[in-house]
Amino acid sequence: MSLVNLAHVCSHLQNASKARLGLTSIPVSKMHVNIALGLQREGFLSSVTLGGSAPPRPFLLQAQADPEQFEKMAETLKVEPWHAYPTEAPTKGKSNTELALGKEQVHEVHVPENPARRRLWLGLKYWQNEPVLKNMKLVSKPTRRIWLTSEDLGRITRTRESSYVKGLTHPGECMFLTTDRGILEARECVERRLGGMALCRVW
Amino acid sequence: MSVCRPARCLFSKATSTALPKPCPQRSFHASAPRPARKKRPHYPSIKADDLKLLNQAAEAEYPKFDTAEITLLEKKYTPSQIAAIKAAESTIDARDVLTQGQRRTDPWLLNYEDDLAQVDPVTDHPEKLGPDDIPGKKTFRLANDVERDEAISRIATENLAKMYPEGLPEGQLDPVDEQKLQDAMEAALSQAALDPRATYTSSNPAALEALADPRHSIVAPDLPRVENRMARQTRRLSTEEEEDPRQKRLLQYLGWDKQKLRTVRVKTLVTHSVTNQTRMGKIRSLYFLTIAGNQDGLLGVGEGKSVEPEEGRKQSVMSAIRNMRPVPRYENRTTFGDLEKKVGATKVQLFSRPPGFGLRVQHLIFELARAAGLQDLSAKTPRSRNKMNVIKATWEALTNQKLPDEIARARGKKLVDVRKVYYGGSIH
Incomplete structure (x- = not known):
């Protein structure tokens, strides 16, 4: 697991947000995908899509359902809102939700067969003329990995320095770690009492 | 040897004849020797005409008692006392009083003219009476x-x-x-x-x-209003006070009144002279950088430049007050997280600190933090420490803070402040 590629991703995302890009792509790897999903969960990214060298078609340019069908769907949901969460097992290939609301529209994204040609497309966010993701930096370096215990993380998330890692002192700062339960945010690790290798910090 | 002889020597006065004559000395200067000089009186000799005038003035200034006054005195004094008063009056020549009555020259003389006949409420202690009276x-x-x-x-x-x-x-x-x-x-x-x-x-x-x-009152009487030309010229009512047109415009711009403007703390932090090289020569003027803050979350920085020092300073003060912007403060004492701002080659890092930490920052940032009403802060200026840039960078860092609410909004997260939940909400 090289951290060099992650370092490239970090600086690329900083540069892309400085250039006010709406969509950018990074090479695909399991770690990148997990970090991108973590960033999306924390609200730094608007979308994470696997695609080829061409960006995925924007939502508004894809085929839309009829407005009448949308209206019908809205009315159904108003009366029976539980259909928004499909829970029951499908019967005869169709779930109850599908019967009630109609067929769900799935947008096809072309993913190349060749894994080397795949790219991960990330949607960047901006708020009040400011990028949401402004800084992204490696904590562990390719030549110096840093492993943190949950106690260390407790101190770090409370803005204190621990194990030569500076505390999360910027407002809204996040740190991602790779643990034996996957790539998690530092506060989640503290909650679950997990330690791991620090990857990057974002604010 | 007779016993009387020494006594005679003691009692006898040494006469000039007994003393040996001083040998005639040669005088070394042209002026007459002291005994030879004519002794002048201490007062100038007065001509007869002037003396007549003087007599008249003395009569006017120091009149003799007339009959009405004598009858008044008789009510108070016995005849023998009146006789004594008259005798005392007659011994003093009014002309002497007039000519020789000299003004005091000693170091304790009063620096104003007063015959000390009346109690002056300004200089004298007021007359007081106690319960024993x-x-x-x-x-x-x-x-x-x-x-x-x-x-x-x-x-x-x-x-x-x-x-x-x-x-x-x-x-x-x-x-x-x-x-x-x-x-x-x-x-x-x-x-x-x-x-x-x-x-x-x-x-x-x-x-x-x-x-x-x-x-009998313990309250001292009011000082009397001093009535003279100087006091009249310096005294001004608040309505007559001279209006600075620039200040008036500033007040209109801010929508404030003068009372509120007085609460703003203003301090000039940077002053230096700058020169403009023209073909006619150098034009020197003064540059001022002033900060203004209300010590409750408003902070402004203003610059001014003018050939006249006072004009430039005023310019900078006005622009500092006009530029005041809100500084978000966490718990009204420190910043929201760490801040960093770079202006030119100057980088300023500000760190939020726990309560009671104090302002452990360099002097320029200290002044800014005090004017803004921050109490706990530490700072670093790792690169250039140019005074003007340090002030500008600090000001911009303080005023352009990202608030947690906004960050949560931008990330689409829900943020709940639980500080007011615990300890009965006694933490602000």
Whole structure:
């Protein structure tokens, strides 16, 4: 697991947000995908899509359902809102939700067969003329990995320095770690009492 | 040897004949020797005509007692005392008093002209009376209605008598005088109603009088209004105060009044001279950088430049007040997280700190933090420490903070402040 590629991703995302890009792509790897999903969960990214060298078609340019069908769907949901969460097992290939609301529209994204040609497309966010993701930096370096215990993380998330890692002192700062339960945010690790290798910090 | 001889020597006066004559000395200077000089009187010799005038002035200044005054004196003094006074008067020649009465030159002389005949409320201690000066018992009680009305009418009459020493005007009055009389009566009545002699009563009239006597009051009397040209020129009412047009415009811009403007703390932190090189030569002017803050979350930085120092300073002060922007403060004491700002080659890092930490920052940032009302802060200026850039970078970092609410909004997260939940919400 090289951290060099992650370092490239970090600086690329900083540069892309400085250039006010709406969509950018990074090479695909399991770690990148997990970090991108973590960033999306924390609200730094608007979308994470696997695609080829061409960006995925924007939502508004894809085929839309009829407005009448949308209206019908809205009315159904108003009366029976539980259909928004499909829970029951499908019967005869169709779930109850599908019967009630109609067929769900799935947008096809072309993913190349060749894994080397795949790219991960990330949607960047901006708020009040400011990028949401402004800084992204490696904590562990390719030549110096840093492993943190949950106690260390407790101190770090409370803005204190621990194990030569500076505390999360910027407002809204996040740190991602790779643990034996996957790539998690530092506060989640503290909650679950997990330690791991620090990857990057974002604010 | 006779016994008398030494005694004779002792008692006998050494006469000039007994003394050896001083040998004639050669004088080394042209002026006559001291004994040879004519002795002049201490006062100038006066011509006969002038003396006549002087006599007249002395008569006017120091008149002899006339018969009316003598009769007045006779009431107070015995005939023998009057004779003594007359004898004393006659021994002193008025002309001598006039010509030789000299002004004081000693170091303790007063630096103003005063014959010290009257108590001056400015320079002298006011006359004071204590409880020992009240004869008899010093007990009071609250007056009942009848006594109070009686006292009020009595005091009002006294007051009115003071205002009209020649008695109230009689007969038909013109409207102006009528109005004046009405006002005087009203004033006398209201003064009487407020008088403590009306509220309290005592069996001892001296004690009752002491209540209204200002000499018994522990409150010092007001200083009299000084009436002279200087005082008149310097004294100004608030309405007549000279309006600075720039300040007026600033107040209009801010929508503030003068009272609020006075609460703004202003400090000039950077002053230096700058030169403009023209083909005519160098033009030197002064540059000022001033900060302004209300110590409650408003902070401004202003610059001014002018050939006139005072003008430039004023310019910078006005622009600093006009540029005041809100500084978000966490718990009204520190910043929201760490801040960093770079201006030119200057980088300023500000770190939020726990309560009671204090302002452990360099002097320029300290002034800014104090003006903004921050209490806990530490800072680093790792690169250039150019004063102007440090101030600008700090100001921009403080005013452009990202608030947690906004960050949560941008990330689409829900943020709940739980600080007010615990400890009965006693933490702000």
